[in-house]
Amino acid sequence: MSAATPLILDPRAIPVIGVDEHLPAVPPTALGEAAVRARFARSDAWTPMFSGDGQRLGVQGRPPAAAAVLVPLVLRPDGLHVLLTRRTDHLRDHAGQISFPGGRAEPGEDDPAQTALREAEEEVGLPREQVEVIGRMPAYTTITSFVVTPVVALVHPPLVLQLDPFEVAEAFEVPLSFLMTPAFHRRHRFDSDGQQRHFLSMPWQGRGGDGELREYFIWGATAAMLRNLYHFLSA
Template sequence: MTSDAIDQLRRAVAVPWQGSSDFDLNPGIVLPQNRVLRPAAVLVGVSRTPDGPRLVLTKRASHLRNHPGQIAFPGGRQDKGDADLVATALREAEEEIGLPADAVEVLGALPAHETVTGFMVTPILAEITREFTPRPDPGEVAEIFAAPLAHVTDPARFRVERRIWRGTWRNYYIVPWGPYYIWGATARILRGLAERTGPCR
């Protein structure tokens, strides 16, 4: 990863900014004020490659109850044994993709994101500091791949699409790359990062 790219990412976590939601593009949806959101964390892991920095993503298994088949960061709900949400993200990344915690340098936490499935997700931004052998958890992950960081942090690559959700139209961001349709919470988190960094090369 170039020093310019890592500097851009460090600046993104150093400056406070507002969190996001799956409902950001749908102002007509009124959410209950007494809703209870379950804490979760994902690892936004970036690695160096000869072709520039790349972001590690997964394609979720098709049999999962929540978000089957979608493109996602490795991550999940916080367990009682997790010391904090950083620990959650690191544990989940090791379980889901075989990324050892000692191969990760945490840069900081991005603002939390509320999902339609009732989670408050904290993205943990990190640099993957050495090579590792990706090992997908067959119970959760169908595929592991790495997208160019410059692509998914370029605001010009994002579009807004919509579909029917619970009887009404729901708008959402997408940032497709190759055969991968990156949308929903993953795309919204990346959109927030892109707005503050621009393309990271």
Template sequence: MSSLPDFDPRLVPVVGTDEQLPAVPAHAQTADALRARFAAPPRWEPEVLLEKKFMNRPPAHASVLIAVVLRQQPTVLLTERTAHLSTHSGQVAFPGGRADPEDATPAHTALREAQEEVGLAPEFVEVLGALPTYVTGSSFIITPVVALVRPDCVLQPNPYEVADLFEVPLDFLLNPANHRRHVFDLDGVHREWFSMPYQQGDKIHFIWGATAGMLRNFYRFMLA
């Protein structure tokens, strides 16, 4: 959608939500429960894997870190990208980015990028595993790496890449009543996506697109 001028996903109508689906229970969101879930993954099917292509560019591998911060009520760490970046500028995203040839695994990419973007040192992170790859309309093949993060970590966002850094309660993201569905049609372009707007004080963080799609898959994985 980046190729469409003046496109604002906030203005696209909501066609439905999924309040009829069960939320992931609180007892399944503890550190031990998350460790157990990734140690013995259930049989499940991801819901969103491939976006309709909207940008002609060579495929590129990347990783993001779905960082579950172990507060009394667990949260997920998210960023708002700065407006001048060449891809997905201004959008809500997980810490992460392109794989380097020196990265041994997708987890190494996610940890390296998280340290570069938000100053998250690897010693505060416990990697649990990964969800299936997610292919964006801009041709990024993304591996979502899920990890637990100690709450005493000290973060230092890179101002060149990160305009804002915030946390969203995990139980909000794993409750499908907060998952909104959108449909967009214009000049032969058809696209569907989820959004999960989260209000924090006077600001609404508009989580949508690839980030919301990977969170939806995380919900499916946790509910299976």
């Protein structure tokens, strides 16, 4: 990574400069299965809030690579939940971070949905027959030069996940209603060597696969894509 690129090693330590509680939450009527299906079926144009900081701060000499993530909306009795993963700590890219299942496109994968479904199956054992793709979001370019297409899907339980222990430390779910409430969206600013980086965080207190209560610090590209989903569902 270029020397001019400010690295964020501990996002929890970066000061919070604001909370977006002035923005309205997506109403419950817009967060049900039928409403989300209908929103993705509409073809009206909209502009995402975040397109990524890779264009401005990307890796020198590293060409952009196509990638995709699955945004899995799990159908639960109390509403839609978003399935997220915590990456293992030894990975080269995004170690220990909260992310959607996904990764780099393989040769021959021309449709981002192919990549997202394959990666979700490989990483968390999510069977394709339980996943119903309903749309996609605009691409987001990461600081590591991945051009990531979020593929949004409904996931039909029951789920019996099998995690890839090399890539995924754990999988957990967060209510979509929590993530679509900007009062829980915190804005951070990181100053380094005369440069600034801004990012969002959405800390979630929840129980992991072991039943223990802990904080999951959702930030960076994952939080930005969720914020784009907020604007999409609010439009």
